[in-house]
Structures are given as C-alpha cells and as structure tokens.
Amino acid sequence: MELKKLSDLLPYCQANIPVKRMAVIKAEDDHTLNAVFQAQDAGVIEPVLIGTGSVIRELAASLGRKEMPKIVDITDSKEAAEKAIAMVHEGTVDYLMKGTLETKELMQVIVAKASGMRTGRLMSKIDFVENPGIPKLFALSDSALNPKPDLAAKKQIIENALEVLYSMGIKEPKVAVLAAAETLNPKLQESTDAAALKEMYDRGEFGPCMLEGPISIDLALDPEAVRVKKYESPVGGDADLVICPDLVSGNLMGKGMLLTGAKAAGIIIGAKVPIVLMSRAAAIEEKFQSIILGAIASGA
Numbered sequence: 001m002e003l004k005k006l007s008d009l010l011p012y013c014q015a016n017i018p019v020k021r022m023a024v025i026k027a028e029d030d031h032t033l034n035a036v037f038q039a040q041d042a043g044v045i046e047p048v049l050i051g052t053g054s055v056i057r058e059l060a061a062s063l064g065r066k067e068m069p070k071i072v073d074i075t076d077s078k079e080a081a082e083k084a085i086a087m088v089h090e091g092t093v094d095y096l097m098k099g100t101l102e103t104k105e106l107m108q109v110i111v112a113k114a115s116g117m118r119t120g121r122l123m124s125k126i127d128f129v130e131n132p133g134i135p136k137l138f139a140l141s142d143s144a145l146n147p148k149p150d151l152a153a154k155k156q157i158i159e160n161a162l163e164v165l166y167s168m169g170i171k172e173p174k175v176a177v178l179a180a181a182e183t184l185n186p187k188l189q190e191s192t193d194a195a196a197l198k199e200m201y202d203r204g205e206f207g208p209c210m211l212e213g214p215i216s217i218d219l220a221l222d223p224e225a226v227r228v229k230k231y232e233s234p235v236g237g238d239a240d241l242v243i244c245p246d247l248v249s250g251n252l253m254g255k256g257m258l259l260t261g262a263k264a265a266g267i268i269i270g271a272k273v274p275i276v277l278m279s280r281a282a283a284i285e286e287k288f289q290s291i292i293l294g295a296i297a298s299g300a
Contacts, residue, residue, distance in 0.1 A: 004136045024096075025097065077101040097276035127266035157243060162207055170240055219240070
C-alpha cells in the first residue's frame, strides 16, 4: 500500500508486523502514556514503563487505565536508560522510547561503548512528514544527531534511512540529496557532497533506490517546480527521502513545516534497536505515530 499520510502507518503495521515490546524510558508524562496506551490498544505494542512507579500509576489512572502494563520502578534517569538497554540485550524488548529525560542525557548512555548499542554504523534520526501540500509521506534525515556530517557520514545516513523505507514496503525509494540548487557549485560543500553521492549511486554503492543530487528542495518535492524548470530526473517532484546538508538545515526544515501545518513521526536508527525520539512538546498523535514507525522499523 502507498503511504500517503501518517495514519496509514497503523494499518500497514497491523497487517505486516507482529506485536512488538517497547520500553519507555522515564515514562512519567501523560502525553507519552496516552500515546503508548493508544498503541497498546491498537495491538501494536506490549509496553514496559520505566520510571517512578507511583507517578506512572497515578498518571495512568488519570487517563482511565485500569489494567497496568509492566512497570519497572526506577527514579534516576541514567539508571532507567541503562535498565532499558539491559532489556534490549536480554531480548525482552524490541525497541525503546524516550520519555521525560533529555535527549542529550539519553544519547550519552546509548553511544557509550559499554552500552553495547553501537553497531559499527552511524546513528541518525529519520522523520516522516505529512505535509498538506505534498500528496504522500516523505522522510527527511538527519535533523537531530549529526551536526555537520561529512561525505562518509552522509552515505551512512542514506543507508540507515533506506533500511527503514524498505521496511515500509517502498522497494525503490527516490532519494534527493539537498543543496541550494540543482547545479554543482564547487564553493559549497553540500553541493560537492551531493554530487559525490550521486557518483557513488551511479557506481552501484547503494541498495535499490533512485538517487539525485545536488537538488533543491522545491525540485525534490514540487512537481510544478519540476515542470516550470524543465527538470529531468525520476526523483524530481516525487522524493521519498530528502537528505539534509547538516543538522541545522534539517532541524529548521522540519520545524518550519510543522509551523505551517505539517505533522511528523521520528525515530533514531543505526543503533542495535530503533529509538522513538520526539520532542517532549510534540503532540500526542505525533508520539503515537512515532511508536508505530518504531514498531515497523524494529520488524525489519
């Protein structure tokens, strides 16, 4: 099925992915718990809630929850993250979700060598965006983890993202490596990196996909811009994945779209298991959709 909006993730997950076990790290948050319980009721996950047990039970009861999922009573944030990682290694959970702890605090524990969560690949964030002006879901990466990725890092960011797109049934994703313009500008690193990635693609260094770069954001997502500029590429106006030059551009692009009515779901990939990571201020629906996305990615 073609995924046109975030709400399409749930039926796809229900039809293709078995129930997954997800640990929520520091689950003392009513928005997070609301999204978790929705996913549980939809038959997507079996949650494990790690945090201050009394607070979690009180919040769950205020949401009308009578039957409590498994709760692991740990108050300290670092200890809660370490417990979740231990459960990954034990095989008792399939993926993780960030609750009230800071992203920086969580990632410090995740990236530590002792955690065993590193796979030898770069970790990166992927966000799926539902934009009112675009007729299908598209992904962008990386908007949260890698400040100024070099060429090798950008290649891994693409490879990470492709695995998620494959898990969503997209057999030959269209990848747009963004720059300010579609013509090569040797003075701009993002432009030369995009051209180098296109050369790698031409040599067959990526899995099944169609990759274009450098390409501007309008040519990647807007068919009218493609028509007006007479741009020729199978990626033009129909990208499934846009690769941002750096964290700042990706973050601004993602948040800018949210301010104009878009919705998003996001996860960390490249670790031993996916990690659901959205802003603590994100809407309940966006956290719910991110949980569904994590279940799909963990099933790959």
